[in-house]
Amino acid sequence: MRDLVVIGGGPVGLATSLYAAHLGLDVTVLEPRLGPDPAETGLDKACGEGIMPGGVEALAGLGVDPPGMAIKGIRYLDRHHQVQTPFSGGPGRGVRRTALHRALLQAVTATGVEVARLAAADLAQDDHGVSIATLRARGGHGPALQARYAIAADGLHSPTRRALGLGAAPPRRGRGSRHGLRRHSGIPPWSEHVEVHWSQMGEAYVTPVAPDVVGIAILTDRREPFEALLGSFPELWERLDGAPAVSRVMGAGPFRQRAARRVAGRVVLVGDAAGYVDALTGEGIAVGLAQAREAVRALAADHPDGYERAWRRVTWRASALTQALVWATRPPAGRRLLVPAAARVPGVFRWSVDALARPR
Ligand SMILES: Cc1cc2nc3c(=O)[nH]c(=O)nc-3n(C[C@H](O)[C@H](O)[C@H](O)COP(=O)(O)OP(=O)(O)OC[C@H]3O[C@@H](n4cnc5c(N)ncnc54)[C@H](O)[C@@H]3O)c2cc1C
Numbered sequence: 001m002r003d004l005v006v007i008g009g010g011p012v013g014l015a016t017s018l019y020a021a022h023l024g025l026d027v028t029v030l031e032p033r034l035g036p037d038p039a040e041t042g043l044d045k046a047c048g049e050g051i052m053p054g055g056v057e058a059l060a061g062l063g064v065d066p067p068g069m070a071i072k073g074i075r076y077l078d079r080h081h082q083v084q085t086p087f088s089g090g091p092g093r094g095v096r097r098t099a100l101h102r103a104l105l106q107a108v109t110a111t112g113v114e115v116a117r118l119a120a121a122d123l124a125q126d127d128h129g130v131s132i133a134t135l136r137a138r139g140g141h142g143p144a145l146q147a148r149y150a151i152a153a154d155g156l157h158s159p160t161r162r163a164l165g166l167g168a169a170p171p172r173r174g175r176g177s178r179h180g181l182r183r184h185s186g187i188p189p190w191s192e193h194v195e196v197h198w199s200q201m202g203e204a205y206v207t208p209v210a211p212d213v214v215g216i217a218i219l220t221d222r223r224e225p226f227e228a229l230l231g232s233f234p235e236l237w238e239r240l241d242g243a244p245a246v247s248r249v250m251g252a253g254p255f256r257q258r259a260a261r262r263v264a265g266r267v268v269l270v271g272d273a274a275g276y277v278d279a280l281t282g283e284g285i286a287v288g289l290a291q292a293r294e295a296v297r298a299l300a301a302d303h304p305d306g307y308e309r310a311w312r313r314v315t316w317r318a319s320a321l322t323q324a325l326v327w328a329t330r331p332p333a334g335r336r337l338l339v340p341a342a343a344r345v346p347g348v349f350r351w352s353v354d355a356l357a358r359p360r
Helices: 011-022 053-061 097-110 159-163 226-230 234-240 284-300 306-328 332-344 346-357
Strands: 002-007 027-030 069-071 073-077 082-086 092-094 114-116 118-125 130-136 145-152 179-185 193-198 202-210 213-220 250-252 267-269
Touching: 002 011, 002 130, 002 284, 011 027, 011 097, 011 284, 027 118, 027 145, 053 092, 053 284, 069 202, 073 332, 073 346, 082 332, 082 346, 092 202, 097 114, 118 145, 118 159, 145 159, 145 284, 159 267, 179 226, 193 234, 193 332, 202 226, 213 226, 226 234, 267 284, 284 306, 306 346, 332 346
Parallel strands: 002 027, 002 145, 027 114, 073 193, 145 267
Antiparallel strands: 069 092, 073 082, 118 130, 130 145, 179 213, 179 250, 193 202, 202 213
């Protein structure tokens, strides 16, 4: 019987398999969305594509060095104010999701980990191990896989979280309905900072990802097309100056997803599957990598229950800061006052950015 099956081959699932392989575990990853030649394309997903310094460091520790653009810090802007702060440690990096996926997949393949084009369909467990029924990406049943443990990294709407009954009550009506849309523009980046443009409608993130491409992610509770949402950020619209769209619009949400627990017997949850607050502070990948490391350590020590505590330790800071910022900027007055307030007390802004940026 293999040691571990990882359900989901997004960034956190692939990193999980690398941590496991580095500890000598025998691991298989399941990912149904892989194309026939995944090394060529890489999986895409709606994302702001800014990897925080702690995430860049964690990737380097796994031998993964994805191509992208160095990010020196964060800049907040509204119509009348702007404030920026540098990361006090090393730089972050803007990386196209496809490039990140390709780099991770290359490392995983080089380590000899099997990545199967299968979806987990059902899961049963006893005192000795886990049995996972699978479906083939093109339909039809796949093989049943046995492992001592399973780690689910199957994303925001994790089917595993649901199947195990680990999902917590959904947020109250009218709350938590924020989602994100992203598209890329063919224009040289004009800043080495991730820009966060604030308006009453939401936030627009601009992340440099290549010498001639910026990614634009809009976070909002409005249900409107990307182009209409972009029009609510006149300075950004002007700056883009009719630059061509170089990717299609992709969306994800609602952001707010909760898990009552992250451990159910021999199965544990990592990444977005383990619960998510909002993309507002852009640290999902960095936090997910830290969770992956801790989950593998707990299972390698045959102590899955230990992961719950480790998860809280590596997640609470980002979770609390993100929740506080979402809450403070929900009322229109909060949105209006945020950028001027950050400009007035730059020390607090710097402290918050650093708290999110540093390694976990
Ligand atoms: C608009 C937006 C902007 C964001 N901006 C940033 C940012 O700037 N920086 C940052 O760090 N984070 C950002 N995030 C968050 C970041 O994208 C996520 O935290 C990250 O993708 C989580 O990775 P994951 O591997 O947990 O999940 P995912 O990337 O969602 O991967 C899950 C994988 O599981 C697979 N899967 C699903 N079901 C099954 C199944 N049954 N069997 C097998 N596999 C399955 C899916 O195909 C998928 O590939 C943003 C998110 C959004 C939506």
